[in-house]
Amino acid sequence: MKRYSAFAVAREALRYHLGWERAWASPEPRRKYDIIIIGAGGHGLATAYYLGKNHGITNVAILEKGWLGGGNTGRNTTIIRSNYLQDPSAAIYEKARSLYESMSQDLNFNVMFSPRGVIMLAQTEHEVRGYKRTAQANALQGVTTEFISPARVKEIVPIINLDGPRYPVLGGLSQARGGTARHDAVAWGYARACSAMGMHVIQKCEVTGIRSENGNVTGVATNRGDIDCDKLGIVVAGHSGHLADMAGFRLPIESVALQALVSEPIKPCMDCVVMANTVHGYMSQSDKGEMVIGGGADGFNNFTQRGSFHHIEETVRALCETFPMIQRLKMLRQWGGIVDMTGDRSPILSKTPLGNCFINCGWGTGGFKAIPGSGWGFAELMARGQSPLCDAFSLDRFREGRFIDESVAAGVAH
Numbered sequence: 001m002k003r004y005s006a007f008a009v010a011r012e013a014l015r016y017h018l019g020w021e022r023a024w025a026s027p028e029p030r031r032k033y034d035i036i037i038i039g040a041g042g043h044g045l046a047t048a049y050y051l052g053k054n055h056g057i058t059n060v061a062i063l064e065k066g067w068l069g070g071g072n073t074g075r076n077t078t079i080i081r082s083n084y085l086q087d088p089s090a091a092i093y094e095k096a097r098s099l100y101e102s103m104s105q106d107l108n109f110n111v112m113f114s115p116r117g118v119i120m121l122a123q124t125e126h127e128v129r130g131y132k133r134t135a136q137a138n139a140l141q142g143v144t145t146e147f148i149s150p151a152r153v154k155e156i157v158p159i160i161n162l163d164g165p166r167y168p169v170l171g172g173l174s175q176a177r178g179g180t181a182r183h184d185a186v187a188w189g190y191a192r193a194c195s196a197m198g199m200h201v202i203q204k205c206e207v208t209g210i211r212s213e214n215g216n217v218t219g220v221a222t223n224r225g226d227i228d229c230d231k232l233g234i235v236v237a238g239h240s241g242h243l244a245d246m247a248g249f250r251l252p253i254e255s256v257a258l259q260a261l262v263s264e265p266i267k268p269c270m271d272c273v274v275m276a277n278t279v280h281g282y283m284s285q286s287d288k289g290e291m292v293i294g295g296g297a298d299g300f301n302n303f304t305q306r307g308s309f310h311h312i313e314e315t316v317r318a319l320c321e322t323f324p325m326i327q328r329l330k331m332l333r334q335w336g337g338i339v340d341m342t343g344d345r346s347p348i349l350s351k352t353p354l355g356n357c358f359i360n361c362g363w364g365t366g367g368f369k370a371i372p373g374s375g376w377g378f379a380e381l382m383a384r385g386q387s388p389l390c391d392a393f394s395l396d397r398f399r400e401g402r403f404i405d406e407s408v409a410a411g412v413a414h
């Protein structure tokens with residue numbers, strides 16, 4: 001694989017850009033792999049990447065029914081932060097955030113990580129107490145956050161209205177090194193690096209069945225034929241219930257649509273991410289100038305990967321109170337993705353009832369920020385059978401009542 005560099009860009013500019021090679025190969029599936037990962041979203045690709053990089057396992061196929069990053073990875077609002085309450089969450093999200101800092105250099109692919117800061121607004125006394133508590137917990141966990149005053153919020157976000165009639169801004173939980181990254185670049189960067197290690201990233205390859213013998217997976221059935229493997233990783237977000245069904249076990253997961261929208265592009269007016277969890281809305285400005293707006297999840301289970309009018313109305317109406325200037329913006333487009341929600345709003349990174357089958361799901365409305373940390377830990381779990389980053393997130397916790405309650409940090413917003 002040729003390295004991307006300033007020199008390469010200059011060289012190709014002189015050659016009319018005819019010398020670039022394809023970023024990743026499109027191979028035909030082999031008969032058998034050491035490891036198959038189902039799902040080429042960020043989490044599946046990151047898992048494959050760290051299997052190769054950290055554990056030297058490269059006879060790996062990543063099977064994707066659609067196109068790279070075409071699931072939630074390419075549909076999210078790209079917020080990255082690690083200000084969670086519980087210790088296992090802080091560990092995995094902070095690992096991910098720190099890996100985002102050097103991801104472009106590590107992958108030799110510009111993922112446009114922008115640590116522009118994230119503020120979660122406190123708009124009720126309850127939220128003030130909750131966020132002060134989170135800031136204390138974060139200090140103990142080594143995650144840098146602070147509770148800031150309304151005046152400081154206004155200084156950082158001049159377009160904000162602090163004195164909304166229903167929910168005035170009473171302060172905010174700020175994480176200065178949180179931010180955003182370009183979502184599809186994360187998928188592309190990992191895919192390119194996996195392909196360079198000789199792994200097979202196979203698009204338009206839908207898994208339609210999981211074959212097992214004596215309690216172990218032997219391979220998968222796909223629309224491109226049967227493929228055998230020694231180990232299987234299921235990393236399919238909103239489709240996890242279907243895949244678990246194929247493998248013969250059940251998951252404590254509900255699938256719902258989560259929606260987002262963007263406005264027409266405008267001049268730079270907000271250089272950090274603001275989340276208003278009480279009114280169910282959050283907003284950032286993309287490099288193109290569009291205001292990227294996300295709201296809450298649908299209140300009913302469904303698999304519709306699209307937006308709906310009532311959500312635009314609900315989300316924008318709520319945000320207008322805090323950001324009156326958006327009343328005058330035209331909305332450009334909206335979309336939806338199917339997210340996988342657990343009862344405690346924490347992910348599942350776990351062994352399964354099948355001996356050599358592992359599952360990574362349950363990231364719900366907030367898994368983009370976790371991609372590198374999740375891939376790091378899940379690769380370790382698949383390679384070695386245990387991982388300090390993943391152990392608390394096993395399926396057993398639902399049977400044993402060891403919930404990792406992140407409903408405040410993750411339930412509504414991101």
Ligand SMILES: Cc1cc2nc3c(=O)[nH]c(=O)nc-3n(C[C@H](O)[C@H](O)[C@H](O)COP(=O)(O)OP(=O)(O)OC[C@H]3O[C@@H](n4cnc5c(N)ncnc54)[C@H](O)[C@@H]3O)c2cc1C
Pocket residue numbers: 038039040041042043044063064065066067068069070071072073074075076077078079080205206207208235236237238239258259260294335336337338339361363364365366367368369370414
């Ligand atoms: C509107 C929206 C906004 C969001 N905003 C944020 C945010 O700001 N910050 C944040 O941290 N998170 C956010 N999220 C959540 C985040 O996008 C997800 O948690 C994360 O992308 C999940 O990644 P994944 O790799 O697990 O899943 P996906 O990216 O969905 O990848 C799973 C892949 O599996 C494939 N697949 C499914 N079934 C099969 C099969 N049978 N065979 C082969 N392949 C299959 C799918 O096609 C898909 O490509 C948001 C989500 C949405 C929908």
